[in-house]
Amino acid sequence: MALSKFLGLFLIHIALLSSSCFAADPFVFYDFEVSYITASPLGVPQQVIAINNKFPGPTINSTTNNNVVINVRNKLDESLLLHWSGIQQRRSSWQDGLPGTNCPIPPKWNWTYQFQVKDQIGSFFYFPSLHFQRAAGGFGGFIINNRDIIPIPFGSPDGDITILIGDWYTRNHTALRKALDAGKDLGMPDGVLINGKGPYQYNDTLVPDGIDYETIDVHPGKTYRLRVHNVGISTSLNFRIQSHNLLLAETEGSYTVQQNYTSLDIHVGQSYSFLLTTDQNASSDYYIVASARFVNESQWKRVTGVAILRYSNSKGKAAGPLPDPPQDEYDKTFSMNQARSIRWNVSASGARPNPQGSFRYGSINVTEIFVLKNKPPVTIDGKRRTTLSGISFVNPATPIRLADQFKVKGVYKLDFPSRPLTGPPKMETSVINGTFRGFMEVILQNNDTKVQTYHLSGYAFFVVGMDYGEWSENSRGTYNKWDGIARSTTQVYPGAWTAILISLDNVGVWNLRTENLDSWYLGQETYIRVVNPEVTNKTELPMPDNVLYCGALSKRQKYAKKSRFYVNGYLRKMAVKTNNG
Incomplete structure (x- = not known):
């Protein structure tokens, strides 16, 4: 490649990255080839999903505020999205890798994820979020280390x-x-x-x-x-x-x-x-x-x-x-x-969720309350489905965030009920309307017979209470208002409830779901849509240049394909070059 052409592409590359990330913070690059391999983890040969021919996939290693660039080549025979579980994607649900926010990567295509691990530390993982693929692999660890100048509350491990x-x-x-x-x-x-x-x-x-x-x-x-x-x-x-x-x-x-x-x-x-x-x-x-x-x-x-x-x-x-x-056969309260007993270390240094001050959650007034109840599977229109508050979620052909961007009507309803439906269950694309900078209380009521685990993308929420029985207004008297753990995934025991508090300061469309893969697949989820009424890129990054189109916007993809190729192709070369030193 001629030097002038290389410099030109390099400048384009920097401009693209700078448009959606903080240029002063370091970049880490990864190149993921997602494919099938044959493995025998239980002694029986079977098809599993590997990343770079490894099962499980490689661990992503980053540091607070790093810009993470992951080029994904889909060599499966079906579409693919990778979801970064627990990574908050501050200001950019465009990179979350879920069907309500992103169009899937078609077979034989590559697509580059690009996001900043802003104000985070800790232990997370990634996995494929479509077509029940997590049951076949495609997962790996995701580490966000603290910056050297920030002390950690224990000695450096060996x-x-x-x-x-x-x-x-x-x-x-x-x-x-x-x-x-x-x-x-x-x-x-x-x-x-x-x-x-x-x-x-x-x-x-x-x-x-x-x-x-x-x-x-x-x-x-x-x-x-x-x-x-x-x-x-x-x-x-x-x-x-x-x-x-x-x-x-x-x-x-x-x-x-x-x-x-x-x-x-x-x-x-x-x-x-x-x-x-x-x-x-x-x-x-x-x-x-x-x-x-x-x-x-x-x-x-x-x-x-x-x-x-x-x-x-x-x-x-x-x-x-x-x-x-x-x-604990005779003591259901043991677990x-x-x-x-898991409490937040409120005196530890380091990145905190919502660092502007909402970590003092006990003194913030709640502005919105949602009681979300799940039950055993039901039959809706002849299909076995799971529900959340009587609604079995249907993923739209056009992702919610993309529909908002191009003002496509009829994709979803902003009418998810604050209390469980009293009528028959129904299948709908019903979304929670979250108020930007509101403080939401969510009660997760599990009326099924097995443990359910709930996850919210884009946020760390505060786990303030859990108990057996039906939640009531009086249950608030048992809440931990000081050092309840802040996390993205919490369990709800059968016949019990868990209460969480969420500071809605991250603009975007964020998935709230059960992590139990079978229940999730059958509809036990929704999304929380958080919009800043003031149009500004200070609260949400612009739509990425390499965005994929699908559903009602599929025709736009032919115009975007050339741009996608050059952006991803170059980032992929940069990733290989960087990782090889």
Whole structure:
């Protein structure tokens, strides 16, 4: 390439990036090729989704305020979106990777995500959000480190380890999807994976020979940061390491009051950071266990993930029974009390959600209240569907944010009810109308028989209360108004409620959903639309130059294709060049 042409493209590249990011902050580049590979995590060959031929995908490593550029090449046989779970996408829902906000990346296309991890630290993960694809893989960790000038509330760890746990089926995601479309339950999963691998053979009867398992190597007398994410489909998992304490330090971007746990329940979609001190003797290796919770344990014994913690001076393999799970068969409050014990470290330095002051949430007046109730699946128009407050969400052909940008009418209704419907359930594209700079109280009421985990894109919300029974106005008397944890994903126990508070300071269209993948697929979600009545790019970044078009705006894509090619093509070259030094 001639020098003048290269310089010209370079200047265009910088201009494009500067238009939507803070140019003074560093960039990190990644190149993702998403494709199918054959793997046998449970001893059965199956099709899984890999990134750069890896399952799970690579961990994204960034620092507070970095501009993250990820070029995605879709080599699947169906459309694709990648969602950055818990990354707040400040001022830019254009990059959120969900069907209500973005058009999908067609097969054989590439598209570049570009966003800033503004005012965030912590442990997160990414995954494909369309077509039940997360059940086949395509997920990986996402780390946002603190800047060097900001102290962290613990000593620098001797290592940083990402652990992805989750239930797993040997049927591929298309077969699971067809089962749900046919009105069937998925049934019990075939196992639990740890970092994409099956269980260590701790029991010859329950675990067949020849399964590849995960081994985490450590040195004695050190402290490691373990970032543990439940990337599964619908199973709450108890995480524990034999003979070791887990010192909880952070969850989904908030430092916690540090407490030791012998085990912790991690629900679908949740992320935690633990500090692990390798202070045990090395007479043998130790079990790392992720086992199903709130199930009939006698039937679910084979659905247990087991990895190995190996000291560098270990004298032998792990043997004997696994460490016991929580013994709470007759105490349904055990897990809830554990969840209530997770508190925010309000004195820690570092990036905070809503740093302008709304972290003092207990003194802010609530302006909007929504009670959102889910129930067991129902039949609507002959289809088995899940609902939220009586509405089963239908994703529009034209994403909501794109419809707003081009004033396409009839795409959605801004009429989601503040209280559950009393009439028959219905299927609609019904959206919550959020007030910019309002302070919203949301009650998540779970009238189903299994744990539901709820996630809100674009925000860290404050978990202020949870209890069994039906929420009422009097329930506010139990709220934690000082150090309730700020996070993006919270559990709601069956027959119980969880209350969250949200400062609506992030303009955009943001997904509120159950993380239970089967319930999400069948309609248990909505979006919160937050619009600044004053048109200004200070509260929302402009639509990106490489935006994809679909639905009612499909014809616009032929005019955008050339621009998309040059922008993405160049960014892709830059990514390869940067990563290779």
